[in-house]
Amino acid sequence: MGAERDAELTAALAGDLASGFEAIVHAYQHPLYAFALAMSGEPADAEEVAQDTFVRAHTALRRYPPDRIRELKLNAWLHQIALNVVRNRVRRRSLRLVPMESDMPVADASPGPEARALSRAALRELANLVSGLPEQQRSAVVLRCVQGMTYSEAATQLGQPEGTVKSNVHRGLQALRRRAGSLSEVS
Amino acid sequence: MDLLEKDLRDLGRVRAPEGFANRVLTAVGIVPGGMDAYASLDTPVGMLHVAWSADGISALRLTRSGEDFERWFGARLGRRVVRAPALPERLAAQVEEAIAGRSRRLRFDLGRLSPFEQEVLRKTLEIPRGEVRPYAWVAREIGRPRAVRAVGTALGHNPIPVLIPCHRVVRSDGALGEYSMGGPRVKREILSREGVDASWLEELAARGTRFVGSRTTHVFCLPTCRHARRIQVANRVPLRDETQAREAGFRPCTRCRPALVS
Numbered sequence: 001m002g003a004e005r006d007a008e009l010t011a012a013l014a015g016d017l018a019s020g021f022e023a024i025v026h027a028y029q030h031p032l033y034a035f036a037l038a039m040s041g042e043p044a045d046a047e048e049v050a051q052d053t054f055v056r057a058h059t060a061l062r063r064y065p066p067d068r069i070r071e072l073k074l075n076a077w078l079h080q081i082a083l084n085v086v087r088n089r090v091r092r093r094s095l096r097l098v099p100m101e102s103d104m105p106v107a108d109a110s111p112g113p114e115a116r117a118l119s120r121a122a123l124r125e126l127a128n129l130v131s132g133l134p135e136q137q138r139s140a141v142v143l144r145c146v147q148g149m150t151y152s153e154a155a156t157q158l159g160q161p162e163g164t165v166k167s168n169v170h171r172g173l174q175a176l177r178r179r180a181g182s183l184s185e186v187s
Numbered sequence: 188m189d190l191l192e193k194d195l196r197d198l199g200r201v202r203a204p205e206g207f208a209n210r211v212l213t214a215v216g217i218v219p220g221g222m223d224a225y226a227s228l229d230t231p232v233g234m235l236h237v238a239w240s241a242d243g244i245s246a247l248r249l250t251r252s253g254e255d256f257e258r259w260f261g262a263r264l265g266r267r268v269v270r271a272p273a274l275p276e277r278l279a280a281q282v283e284e285a286i287a288g289r290s291r292r293l294r295f296d297l298g299r300l301s302p303f304e305q306e307v308l309r310k311t312l313e314i315p316r317g318e319v320r321p322y323a324w325v326a327r328e329i330g331r332p333r334a335v336r337a338v339g340t341a342l343g344h345n346p347i348p349v350l351i352p353c354h355r356v357v358r359s360d361g362a363l364g365e366y367s368m369g370g371p372r373v374k375r376e377i378l379s380r381e382g383v384d385a386s387w388l389e390e391l392a393a394r395g396t397r398f399v400g401s402r403t404t405h406v407f408c409l410p411t412c413r414h415a416r417r418i419q420v421a422n423r424v425p426l427r428d429e430t431q432a433r434e435a436g437f438r439p440c441t442r443c444r445p446a447l448v449s
Contacts, residue, residue: 018217019220021212021215021217022212022217022219022220025208025211025212026208029203029207029208029211030200030201030202030203031199032203033201033202033203033204033207034198034199034200034201034202035199037198037201038195038198038199043204047203047204047207050203050207050211051207051210051211051214054211054214054215055211055214055215058215118194118197118198122194123197123198123201126194126195126198127198127201130195130198141195145192145195145196145199146195146196146198146199147199148196148199173191173192176191177191180191
């Protein structure tokens with residue numbers, strides 16, 4: 001996604017926080033929501049995670065001097081905050097006992113094979129499966145395959161060597177194929 | 188890229204739910220462009236809903252629920268309003284001060300009202316606390332002396348009662364007149380809290396007194412004008428109308444302008 005657009009957004013943000021932030025919310029609401037949905041598996045959680053991410057970003061930006069704002073790598077910075085929000089929530093949630101989601105059948109999924117886009121229910125189910133992966137594999141799969149980062153970008157984001165990310169993506173995809181059975185065959 | 192990977196890319200193209208961006212913006216205290224935000228505010232007058240835009244306060248209403256407020260707002264002002272968790276701190280403080288009668292530095296957004304309505308409301312904002320003016324006074328002051336009834340209608344539809352003090356506009360015959368936020372009884376209460384004795388005004392009107400003149404300055408005022416209240420009892424002259432006042436040698440007060448000052 002556009003480094004150029006990000007530079008414009010951060011320049012606007014350094015000029016005026018309110019209008020600049022509004023532009024950022026409009027530019028990033030969908031990708032961050034998609035990220036949050038894949039990481040958390042539930043639309044209600046996803047909305048909370050995404051909103052929390054923006055609120056934290058806003059709080060941080062209020063303290064940043066303009067120079068620092070201009071130098072932000074926006075996409076990576078927002079994803080970092082979102083990753084932290086997800087990790088904190090999972091830690092908090094794992095204190096309670098969360099029942100494992102049983103593999104729900106995909107309710108309505110029969111668009112023709114050529115117009116093969118997943119139905120809402122199938123997307124939810126897929127998000128649910130992804131969110132059930134072990135943390136290392138989940139983050140790697142979501143950043144690389146859902147958010148479309150390069151291996152190098154994902155590695156930087158996760159602070160891991162590229163090789164580690166590759167193998168986590170590989171193992172994550174294998175696990176998904178096993179569990180999904182797959183979704184593609186259903187539709 | 189196999190099917191699973193395609194599906195994962197699809198998952199990355201999921202869109203946030205309708206209204207999500209606006210919820211985020213209001214959560215951090217930003218009014219989304221072209222919209223108004225609103226929140227409830229507990230005040231001595233009751234639980235209010237207050238709406239504001241980037242330009243200032245746009246509406247205030249005693250409504251039972253946010254849904255009621257949103258419906259009313261859409262019908263009255265024809266634009267959308269989103270719920271915020273609370274009023275921005277400074278705005279809440281200003282509204283509370285204004286209701287307590289301590290401050291008048293509020294900004295209003297009257298952008299969706301007709302030019303006539305805007306003029307009526309801006310004129311009404313000039314009426315000081317503790318004083319009242321007749322509907323005909325407002326009409327004359329904005330240069331539309333015959334539009335008395337239209338002034339009444341505009342004030343009846345005042346989207347920001349209390350803060351824009353439409354309760355300070357009364358009938359020329361001494362009756363308080365209608366009040367959109369709870370009828371004449373509430374109007375009387377609010378005025379009395381501001382130091383206006385409605386019964387006294389009614390008595391004056393019943394005796395046919397519309398103005399009060401001063402024997403020492405030869406100036407005549409509306410009865411609640413601060414200058415009128417300073418006239419000592421011995422020097423007060425009750426006056427029936429402008430003609431009588433002028434014939435008796437009185438000039439209209441330049442502060443309350445009971446008649447055209449020429």
